[in-house]
Amino acid sequence: MRYIYITTLLLLNVFITFASSHNKIKGIVFDENDNPLVGANVVWLNTTIGASTDSEGRFEIENILDDDNDMLVGSYIGMQSDTVEVMSCCQEVQIKLYSNIALKEVVVKGSGMGTMNSRLEPLQVQKLGTAEFHRAACCNLSEAFETNASVDVSYSDAATGAKQIRLLGLSNVYVQMLTENTPNFRGAASLYGLDYIPGPWMESIQISKGATSVKNGYEAVTGLINVEYKKPENSDPLTVNLFGSDNGRLEGNVDGNIKFNDHLATGLFVHYSNDKKQHDANDDGFLDRPRLEQINVMNRWSFNKGGLHSELGVKFIKENRESGQVHDIMPQDQLYTVDLNTERYEAFMKNGYVFNHEKNTSLALILSASRHNLKSNYGNNKYDLIQNNLYANLIFETDINHKNQISTGLSFVGDFIDQDISIAGIPTSFNPKREEFVPGAYFQYTYKPTDNLTFLAGIRGDHHNQYGFFATPRFHAKYDPFEWLQLRGSIGKGYRSVNVLAENNNYLASSRVKNLHISDNLDMEEALNWGFSATSHIPVGDKEISLTADYYRTDFRKQVVMDMESDPNAIRFYNLDGKSYANSVQVEAGFPLFAGMEVRAAYRFTDTKVTYDGVLKEKALQSRHKGLFTASYQTKNYLKRWQFDYTLQLNGSGRLPSPSVDNPLWEETFKPFTVTHLQISKFFKNWSVYVGAENLFNFTQPNPIVDAANPFGENFDATMVWGPVHGRSIYAGLRWNLPGRH
Numbered sequence: 001m002r003y004i005y006i007t008t009l010l011l012l013n014v015f016i017t018f019a020s021s022h023n024k025i026k027g028i029v030f031d032e033n034d035n036p037l038v039g040a041n042v043v044w045l046n047t048t049i050g051a052s053t054d055s056e057g058r059f060e061i062e063n064i065l066d067d068d069n070d071m072l073v074g075s076y077i078g079m080q081s082d083t084v085e086v087m088s089c090c091q092e093v094q095i096k097l098y099s100n101i102a103l104k105e106v107v108v109k110g111s112g113m114g115t116m117n118s119r120l121e122p123l124q125v126q127k128l129g130t131a132e133f134h135r136a137a138c139c140n141l142s143e144a145f146e147t148n149a150s151v152d153v154s155y156s157d158a159a160t161g162a163k164q165i166r167l168l169g170l171s172n173v174y175v176q177m178l179t180e181n182t183p184n185f186r187g188a189a190s191l192y193g194l195d196y197i198p199g200p201w202m203e204s205i206q207i208s209k210g211a212t213s214v215k216n217g218y219e220a221v222t223g224l225i226n227v228e229y230k231k232p233e234n235s236d237p238l239t240v241n242l243f244g245s246d247n248g249r250l251e252g253n254v255d256g257n258i259k260f261n262d263h264l265a266t267g268l269f270v271h272y273s274n275d276k277k278q279h280d281a282n283d284d285g286f287l288d289r290p291r292l293e294q295i296n297v298m299n300r301w302s303f304n305k306g307g308l309h310s311e312l313g314v315k316f317i318k319e320n321r322e323s324g325q326v327h328d329i330m331p332q333d334q335l336y337t338v339d340l341n342t343e344r345y346e347a348f349m350k351n352g353y354v355f356n357h358e359k360n361t362s363l364a365l366i367l368s369a370s371r372h373n374l375k376s377n378y379g380n381n382k383y384d385l386i387q388n389n390l391y392a393n394l395i396f397e398t399d400i401n402h403k404n405q406i407s408t409g410l411s412f413v414g415d416f417i418d419q420d421i422s423i424a425g426i427p428t429s430f431n432p433k434r435e436e437f438v439p440g441a442y443f444q445y446t447y448k449p450t451d452n453l454t455f456l457a458g459i460r461g462d463h464h465n466q467y468g469f470f471a472t473p474r475f476h477a478k479y480d481p482f483e484w485l486q487l488r489g490s491i492g493k494g495y496r497s498v499n500v501l502a503e504n505n506n507y508l509a510s511s512r513v514k515n516l517h518i519s520d521n522l523d524m525e526e527a528l529n530w531g532f533s534a535t536s537h538i539p540v541g542d543k544e545i546s547l548t549a550d551y552y553r554t555d556f557r558k559q560v561v562m563d564m565e566s567d568p569n570a571i572r573f574y575n576l577d578g579k580s581y582a583n584s585v586q587v588e589a590g591f592p593l594f595a596g597m598e599v600r601a602a603y604r605f606t607d608t609k610v611t612y613d614g615v616l617k618e619k620a621l622q623s624r625h626k627g628l629f630t631a632s633y634q635t636k637n638y639l640k641r642w643q644f645d646y647t648l649q650l651n652g653s654g655r656l657p658s659p660s661v662d663n664p665l666w667e668e669t670f671k672p673f674t675v676t677h678l679q680i681s682k683f684f685k686n687w688s689v690y691v692g693a694e695n696l697f698n699f700t701q702p703n704p705i706v707d708a709a710n711p712f713g714e715n716f717d718a719t720m721v722w723g724p725v726h727g728r729s730i731y732a733g734l735r736w737n738l739p740g741r742h
Helices: 002-020 141-145 189-195 511-515
Strands: 024-030 041-044 050-052 058-062 071-075 082-085 092-096 115-117 125-129 151-155 163-167 175-179 202-209 223-229 238-245 250-259 264-275 291-305 308-324 337-356 361-378 381-399 404-423 433-450 453-464 468-482 485-496 516-518 525-540 543-558 560-563 571-575 580-594 597-612 615-618 625-634 642-651 673-683 687-694 729-738
Touching: 024 071, 041 058, 050 058, 071 092, 082 092, 141 151, 141 163, 141 189, 141 202, 163 189, 163 223, 404 453, 511 516, 511 571, 525 580, 560 597
Parallel strands: 024 092, 175 223, 516 571
Antiparallel strands: 024 058, 041 050, 041 071, 071 082, 115 125, 125 202, 151 163, 202 223, 238 250, 238 729, 250 264, 264 291, 291 308, 308 337, 337 361, 361 381, 381 404, 404 433, 433 453, 453 468, 468 485, 485 525, 525 543, 543 580, 560 571, 580 597, 597 615, 597 625, 625 642, 642 673, 673 687, 687 729
């Protein structure tokens, strides 16, 4: 019945939008402070065809896009006019205008890499747009970072397909994950949450390094990643994305949006993926990748009238992952199998009201709730979990004057976890139930003494029902000594309560859990992060070369250490006794070689060390050095446009957990390796096709599973992963959209 309802709603959406659709180019015009400009003019270059922006700064202009007409000119009284290139009728054109005395901001164009570094924010923020997602097989959030130098994505183990990200040398649990500025993917969802956001649903991703705003909470230790979904009020009425690969992976995405009137809009998003083919390329008897099936549905509503803006959304995910030994090597009842069945429900509501547009005085309330139900087994180990989460954030903001702005509010986070774990068929009593209540309050002040200097200071206080009261101070500064150079510095604290079993249940795919030790009275983790960055934009004709260099350090005052070093057949969790830190240095350059051709190159050095049982050691299973080179070339002819994208990842060497002295089953280090991706896209008026190859030269980590021949033995371990666990994948896809008035 649910599928009939979804199909009916999509067909109804197609009928309504097709009946009223017009072939229009849509966009938004805003000022240097990201405020929408009402009544701005937009015209096609060298024509009289134009439009004006509405009360939200949005416009729709007649589509005359071709090889001779691909430039839009935006203008507003008292501001500098600007011209942007329109690369596709499907994109939302963004035009930013500046007053005559303002520093010139980066122009957001439809061309290029689809990556933008903010020049105005005091925080170091990098934004990835749809153009960047389309440069690779971006089927979900984890694959959106293939062309990004700051964020690493790797498999957590060789059994479940769980993926983890690293930012500033630390894993994803230290990165606050947000969806539309709402904390998400906590606990068990942190292991698989990167697969829960389909790529075609995303409008943009913001990556913020280091200390972040106190408005978002206290949990960001190394930074945050925020995902913005498509908005029904400004998205195409219907979009279809189909994907298939030679290894049997099939995906389909459909989103439909209805704009009933100028105030009310809704969107329905449907995703289905199926990867059921059996793969064992290295003949170790284990599947190289899990057999996976997922259905993902989201419905959202938006209402805007006057100063009121309201959003409401619900989301449902059902996923099954099967892995382990291949079915034809022995009888079914003797196989080591991994089976994870997940159902996840999410709901959110946002209400905001602007009392004074001139001073940006507003009050907003954000509410969200989720329920995560996991039933899993790893061989004869079992782990079941139900996690309920509640979140609330009340925010008040106002500009006292041009130089002074404040934000303040109240927040609440609640986690309710019920767990059931058994190891080798024997039930355990490791923290079966966990309840957390964290009410908090915060205040943030922004001071701009001059146009080229900004200070941002924030403080929040929270009270945890188990750990008591704690304060989170954060400070940022930004200085522009020249129009082409931005300097930033930040310092701040971050805290995190650890859910050992929920966040690490994939380690049940290892015989180490037979010797699992979790200390009593684990601390709440506490860290200080500080760093600085320099960004320059050097004009070269109508293009510019961008250069960025940054350094960040994270020092833990308290940490829960996961120790796989002291005993090669055990895993221990205990409070840090000694030093633990991470240093990250990165330089990145992007520049145009010639018309249509842009390249980006980056290098990063990471130094992460933790004290294990009194000995300070380099953190295992991650590369010390990383290099990234990407190139994108677009032909000029709009009606016959081609795009070629190439990505080269250079991963340095690293160390592995210490092996047994008497019976070493793995090396102490791993060697450098490279991974290459290639994609070719062909664009038509309202659709495009693409073909590509991931891991083009078929590099895989040799023997990612330790003692795979004896999965029920004492040495079996599927968690010793430092590189790709499956080889080359050839894929193809199609994107199609129905343009029109929403």
